[in-house]
Amino acid sequence: MVSYNFPSQIHLLMITILVIITTLLTPITTNTSSLPWNILSNDNFAGKLTTASSSVESAATDFGHITKIFPSAVLNPSSVQDITDLIKLSFDSQSSFPLAARGHGHSHRGQAAAKDGVVVNMRSMVNRDRGIKVSRTGLYADVDSAWLWIEVLNKTLELGLTPVSWTDYLYLTVGGTLSNGGISGQTFRYGPQISNVLEMDVITGKGEIATCSKDMNSDLFYAALGGLGQFGIITRARIKLELAPKKAKWLRFLYTDFSEFTRDQERLISETNGPHFLEGSVMLDHGPPDNWRSTYYPPSEHMRIVSMVKQHRVIYCLEVVKYYDETSQHSVNEEMEELSDSLNYERGFVYEKDVTYMDFLNRVRTGELKLKSKGKWDVPHPWLNLFVPKSQISRFEYGVFKGIILRNNITTGPLLVYPMNRNKWNDRMSTVIPEEDVFYAVGFLRSASFDNWDDYEKENMEVLKFCEDANMRVIQYLPYYASQEGWVGHFGPRWNIFLERKYRYDPRMILSPGQNIFP
Numbered sequence: 001m002v003s004y005n006f007p008s009q010i011h012l013l014m015i016t017i018l019v020i021i022t023t024l025l026t027p028i029t030t031n032t033s034s035l036p037w038n039i040l041s042n043d044n045f046a047g048k049l050t051t052a053s054s055s056v057e058s059a060a061t062d063f064g065h066i067t068k069i070f071p072s073a074v075l076n077p078s079s080v081q082d083i084t085d086l087i088k089l090s091f092d093s094q095s096s097f098p099l100a101a102r103g104h105g106h107s108h109r110g111q112a113a114a115k116d117g118v119v120v121n122m123r124s125m126v127n128r129d130r131g132i133k134v135s136r137t138g139l140y141a142d143v144d145s146a147w148l149w150i151e152v153l154n155k156t157l158e159l160g161l162t163p164v165s166w167t168d169y170l171y172l173t174v175g176g177t178l179s180n181g182g183i184s185g186q187t188f189r190y191g192p193q194i195s196n197v198l199e200m201d202v203i204t205g206k207g208e209i210a211t212c213s214k215d216m217n218s219d220l221f222y223a224a225l226g227g228l229g230q231f232g233i234i235t236r237a238r239i240k241l242e243l244a245p246k247k248a249k250w251l252r253f254l255y256t257d258f259s260e261f262t263r264d265q266e267r268l269i270s271e272t273n274g275p276h277f278l279e280g281s282v283m284l285d286h287g288p289p290d291n292w293r294s295t296y297y298p299p300s301e302h303m304r305i306v307s308m309v310k311q312h313r314v315i316y317c318l319e320v321v322k323y324y325d326e327t328s329q330h331s332v333n334e335e336m337e338e339l340s341d342s343l344n345y346e347r348g349f350v351y352e353k354d355v356t357y358m359d360f361l362n363r364v365r366t367g368e369l370k371l372k373s374k375g376k377w378d379v380p381h382p383w384l385n386l387f388v389p390k391s392q393i394s395r396f397e398y399g400v401f402k403g404i405i406l407r408n409n410i411t412t413g414p415l416l417v418y419p420m421n422r423n424k425w426n427d428r429m430s431t432v433i434p435e436e437d438v439f440y441a442v443g444f445l446r447s448a449s450f451d452n453w454d455d456y457e458k459e460n461m462e463v464l465k466f467c468e469d470a471n472m473r474v475i476q477y478l479p480y481y482a483s484q485e486g487w488v489g490h491f492g493p494r495w496n497i498f499l500e501r502k503y504r505y506d507p508r509m510i511l512s513p514g515q516n517i518f519p
Contacts, residue, residue, distance in 0.1 A: 035072045035097055035118070044085050048076050049118070059119040064108025065380045066453060069514060071114045072097075076124035080201070080209065080235045083120055087233075088207025090510050098513040101233045103173030104148060108381050109480045111228070112176075113514035120233070122146040122175060134159050139241045140198055145175030145234045152239070153361060162244035162357070165190040168279075169364045175234040180478055181226050181431045183420070183441055185279035185319065188269040191424030194225040194431065196240045202232035205506025209235070218428075223501045226431030229512030230498075231505040245323035248277075248360035249332055250353045252296060253345035254308065255316040258397050260344040265318060265419050266390070266438060268339075275339070277321035277360075282401055282415040285313040297351055308349070314401055316417075318345065323357060371447075380453035382446055384460045385477040390419065390438040392472040399466050408459050410452075416443040430498065432475050432491055441477065480516075487517045 039045065050056075055074040061067075077083050083101075090096045098117030105112065113119065123146050125131075131144035132155050139161070143152055149163075150170035156162050167177055168184045178200075182193025190196060199213040202224050210232075212221035223231045255261040261280060268274045283305070296319075297305060309315050320339065324332040340350060355363075371377040388396050397417075405411050422437050433439065444463075448456050467474040481487050488495050502509070502518065509518045 035116075036093055036095055039086070039089055039097070039118075040073075042089070045075065045082070048078065048082060050074050050076065055121075059102060059121070060113065061105075062108060062110060062112060063106045063381055064110070064383070065378065065450070066108065066382060066457075067110035067113065069110045069113035069115050071100075071119045072116050073118050075118050075120045077120060077122075078125065080125075080203070083233060083235070084203050084207050084209055086118060086120070087203055087205065087510065091205065091207050091508055096508045096510055099510055100512050100514050101175065101229060103146065103176040104171060106169075106172050106176065107514075108383050108478070110514045111480075111512070115513065117513065122173060126151075134161060134241070136161065141239050141241055143174050143237055143239055145173060145178070145237060147174050148172060149174065149177070150362060150365075153358070156241060157244055157358065160244050161241040163193075163196065163239050164242055165193045165196045166361055167193070169368075170362055171365070171368075174237055174239070178225060178234055178237055179227060179229050183477070185277040185321070185418060187424065187441075188278060188418075188420050189274070189276060189424075192431070194429055195424055195426060197225060197237050198240060199238035200224060200234055201236040202234055204232040205508065205510045213238075219501070220505060222426065222428035223430055223505065225429040227501075228430065228515050228517070230430075230515065230517060231501055231511070233511065245357050246325040247329075248321050248323055248355050248357055249336055250319070250321050250355060250360060251336060251340065252351045253318045253320070253340075253343055254305070254349035255318065255345050256308070256312045257344070258314075258316060258401075259394065261316040261318060262393060262419070262440075264343050264345075268320065269419055269421060269438070273335075275320045276323045277319070278418060279319045279416060280418040281317045281319070282417060283309050283315050283317060284401075284405065284411065284415070285309050286409065286411070296353075301351070305349075308346070313406060318343070321360060376447060380448040380450060380456075382448055382453050382456035382460060383478070384444040384446075384463065386442045386463075386467075387434050387475040387477055388440045388442050388467075389434040389436040389473055390440065391436060392470075392474070393417075393440050395470060396440075396442070396467070396472065396474075399470065400463055404459065404462050404466060408455075408462075410455055410459065411444065411446060413447045414443070414445045416441065416445065430501075431477075432494060434473060434475055482516070484517065484519060 051073045056070055059074050060070045075086055087099060090099060098114045099120060100112050100114035101120045101122050102112040103122050125144060125146045131147055133142045134156055136159055141156055148171050165186050166184050167182050177193050178197060200221060201209060201211050202220055203209045210217050210220055214221060224234055265278060265280055268278055322332050322336055368377060417440055419438050419440050425433055446456050476490060479490055481490060491498050
């Protein structure tokens with residue numbers, strides 16, 4: 001294991017400047033056509049490194065189905081050492097080659113691609129007999145980063161425990177979400193998934209593996225969390241746990257007034273004993289509710305809801321959840337009744353459901369299987385995810401939801417809008433968020449067809465241009481930029497820190513080239 005200890009800030013700045021100047025003046029050849037002979041003939045990778053067209057083709061695409069970026073080979077590691085050896089080989093080679101870790105392939109713009117390099121298939125390391133160790137006394141789980149969150153949930157529930165922060169979709173790898181942020185309707189209360197990590201093992205771009213936490217190798221710890229894979233490959237994470245509830249009381253309220261909708265959300269996320277989960281969504285006058293959220297409402301209510309949408313053209317849904325078990329069933333009913341009475345939703349449009357804790361967390365799976373059965377899952381997903389400051393959300397709603405989106409009339413799929421508390425994040429981590437105490441996550445989770453996805457791309461650009469022209473200080477989550485100039489703007493004053501960390505942990509620019517940050 002490597003320990004990273006750094007000098008004073010002044011010395012660090014001097015070292016960084018020297019490293020950058022030296023790097024710029026020293027030619028570094030990056031392989032762009034094929035891998036060096038010594039990797040293909042290396043006995044350490046026998047039976048693990050493949051150039052088979054089926055593997056390469058699979059690694060070239062992702063959930064987004066917008067890009068197709070071919071690696072030269074795919075590594076199916078059986079151990080962390082295999083990954084360390086591969087990175088070290090690239091780092092020590094005169095002609096280094098790019099590498100990217102790929103989990104479940106849920107990126108949507110080639111972020112896990114490695115053009116003419118090696119894609120590391122992290123899922124090949126999953127072993128059902130090991131890979132997760134749960135401490136009931138310490139209330140944490142040590143998890144191999146290749147595990148899916150649904151697998152982590154199943155394992156921890158066996159012991160009556162659970163992680164506290166989730167994404168809406170659980171079939172994502174631990175390493176994948178920790179490299180980005182990991183958000184959903186629990187974030188306002190527990191913070192993103194990156195705020196609920198106690199310790200990690202990370203392989204840097206030098207092929208060195210380090211255990212890190214807030215007290216040990218802390219700079220690497222915070223760099224890798226939300227670091228987009230730029231500073232190292234996460235191979236293990238220690239995740240916070242708590243006692244698992246049994247059930248979830250799940251209420252949905254419909255609104256026609258956006259100001260009441262946001263005011264209620266903001267009040268609820270400020271309450272100490274408020275809900276465990278809160279998300280808002282937008283419903284547009286585009287015909288019957290046909291996305292995965294339509295299953296949340298009784299079929300008998302669909303026509304009433306459609307009629308309301310047609311009347312107002314845009315309506316809003318607030319989802320609120322409280323967890324409970326047998327001992328708290330009576331009190332949760334009283335709490336939710338009191339909560340309902342305090343909200344300014346459209347009376348007569350509230351829907352209640354009691355489900356198991358597992359069924360609630362895994363709710364998107366039903367929609368996924370439904371879409372797969374119709375051949376609508378493996379299609380282009382030109383998604384756009386934004387963080388919008390609270391002070392700008394009303395302007396955003398008027399200009400985007402009631403302006404661009406209604407006018408273009410093409411958006412399909414969930415459109416999410418819900419607030420978060422900034423104090424649940426840590427500025428030392430790499431993920432960029434707005435400066436205001438409260439900001440909104442807005443997600444355009446679109447599904448398109450292969451012959452019209454570029455129409456959605458144009459709409460995405462129109463939304464971003466509207467925000468830029470209005471100086472709304474909106475920040476992309478799961479960001480994508482076509483040039484480094486865009487990334488510099490994304491990180492703003494934090495760009496220099498990001499750049500220093502890159503030269504510190506991956507000076508030859510080997511890792512995660514698909515993010516297009518360091519072309």
